[in-house]
Amino acid sequence: MNEVRISTWNELQSQLFADSWNSELGRFRSRYAFRGLSDAHYHLETTLIRLGGNYADLERHLLRNFKKYAHRNVVKGDSIWHWLSVAQHYGLPTRLLDWTYSPFIAMHFATANIEKFNLDGAIWAVNYVKTHQLLPDKLRYKLEQEGANVFTVEMLSESVKSLEELAKLTSDHFTLFFEPPSIDDRIINQFAFCSVMSDSTKAMDEWLENHPELWVKIIIPAELKWEIRDKLDQANITERVLFPGLDGLSHWLKRHYSPKVPA
Template identity: 75%
Template sequence: MNEIRVHSYDELQKELFADSWNEEIGRFRSRFAFRGLSDASYSLKTTLMRLGGNYADLERHLMRNFKKYAHRSAVESDAFWNWMAVAQHYGLPTRMLDWTYSPLVAMHFATANICKFNLDGAIWAVNYVKTHKLLPRPLCNKLEEEGANVFTVEMLNEAIPSLQHLQDLSRDNAALFLEPPSMEDRIVNQFAFFSVMSDPQRTLCDFLHEHPAIWRKIIIPAELKWEIRDKLDQSNITERVLFPGLDGLGLWLKRHYSPRCIEECELVQGIGGQLPRRSP
């Protein structure tokens, strides 16, 4: 069973840290990417897909204009993957999805929106090492040469230097994970990285259902969310830490002092504005 419904906070912790023992090095080092969702019914759709219409053809126009209007100091290197990472981080619709190495950060995003505490949440866990073993041989070789489990933008700029090169991989239905540069404290504090599909019209869900051995989806019952949220706050896993700055501070305080009643929470959310952008 790839979907696991937990019934307690302790059971959730056990499932999130399952399979983290690494026999080769004798350490607990998980090989999973985590993504927390406030609603278990949400799919793994990219922001590019959510545009609707002929979104795949719009991708190159979005990137071209982002590069044209962005200040050149926005990226360390004028290379394709540097621009993609910056664009994703600053909210441009892309084929990337946000993930985190941290189970606790994923728990935060599954429980950050108190107006959805009447709905089950979910945390997706995907083994990125096993995912990369399914890549075409040249990309596998690149990881092996570097002794790495996840791509950096530098590695991908060498192996897949343009959007057209990425598009050429579509026939392989490839999925990969990459770490962005540490361009901002939010990326560092959220322990964030991204997934990318070679075909922008295929969801990661499609890929995962073809490879059931590499993932699981942990369902968080609605009735557990308040306990998880309070324990995360006590552990300092909050917007104040994950979104450094006054916007994160304001969101943390607003949520912290919001009433538990769902109807009142919806009113507070409506008055208070939008959530900040996220990385995982």
Template identity: 75%
Template sequence: MNEIRIESWNELQDQLFEDSWSADIGRFRSRYAFRGLSDASYGLETTLMRLGGPFDTLERHLLRNFKKYAHRTVVERDSLWHWLSVAQHYGLPTRLLDWTYSPFIALHFATANFERYDTDGVIWAVNYLKVHRLLPERLRLKLSEEGANVFTVEMLSEAVRSLEELNELSHREFVIFFEPPSIDDRIINQFAFFSVMSKPTSILHHWLSEHPDLWRRIIIPAELKWEIRDKLDQANITERVLFPGLDGLSHWLKRHYSPKT
């Protein structure tokens, strides 16, 4: 069953940490990427797709001009994956999607928007270990050589040098999860990483529907959002921590002192 509607905080914890036991090492090590959305009807479209129009042909122009006008010191290395990571981080429409290793941070993003408190939220949980078993051989070998489960930008830079090369790597669609460089405290505090699909027009939730063993959706009823939000605040999962700086502090204080009505 890929969609679970929880009924309580305790049930939510069980679902978020389901399948996290790793018998190989005798430790709890979840292999899931989490993405929290304030509305359960939202899919997994990228910001590039939401541009509309011939967005797939605009991708290279967006990135080329971002590189042209951005200061060269914003990336530590002049590679596609470094530039894509920085561009996504600063709001450029890209084919990347934001994820986190932390289910609580995903919960924050599912409950931070007061305008959606009358709407069910959702946590997407995708097993990146199983996703990567479906990669083309070149990429699977790269992970194996490094003894890694998720790519770094350095690993991807060695394996795939351009978007055209990524598009042509396989006739089948595939998904890569990779960790961005530690650009700033926001990336670090959000325990963030990205997914990218092999084609700019590919929609991740469509691909996942063909692989039901890789994922689940945890539906958060609207009536539970206040309880979840208050408990996350008590656990210090707030904008003040996740968005260090005066803007994050202001967002946290505004929400913290807003009346329930």
């Protein structure tokens, strides 16, 4: 079973750090990407898919106009991967999906919305090393050449010049993970990276169904959310840290002082 329902804080920690021992290094180094969702029924859909309508055809128009109207100094380089990273960061609907290396930050996003505390949450954990073993030869060799487990935008820029080229690398659908540029402290503090699929119309959980060896979905029961939230706050995993600035501070204070309601 790829879905695991936990019932305690300790069970959640054990599940999130399972398989993190790396015998070659003699260190605990997880190879999982984590994504927290406030509602366990949410799909791994990109903001582009959630845009609705004829979104696949609109993707190039969105990016073209973003590039046209954005300040040129927001992007160091002119590759599609730099532009996608910046566009995603500032809220443009894209085919990217946000992930984090940190299970605690994933826990934050699963429990940040107190209006969803009556619903089970979830944390998806996807093994990005095993995911990259399914890449087309050109991309897999690039990782091997660099001795890396995850792409940078520079590595992708050297390998794939456009989204059209990405889709033509193979007839099979695939997913890759890459680290965006450190545009600001938000990306750094969230220990963030992104996934992108070769087919913009495919939700990642739909693709993962055919690759059960890659993932686990941890279900967080609604009745456990308050305990997790309070312990994360004490550990300083809050909006004030993850979204530096007055907006993050305001979101943290609003949530922190909101009355507790039954799950």
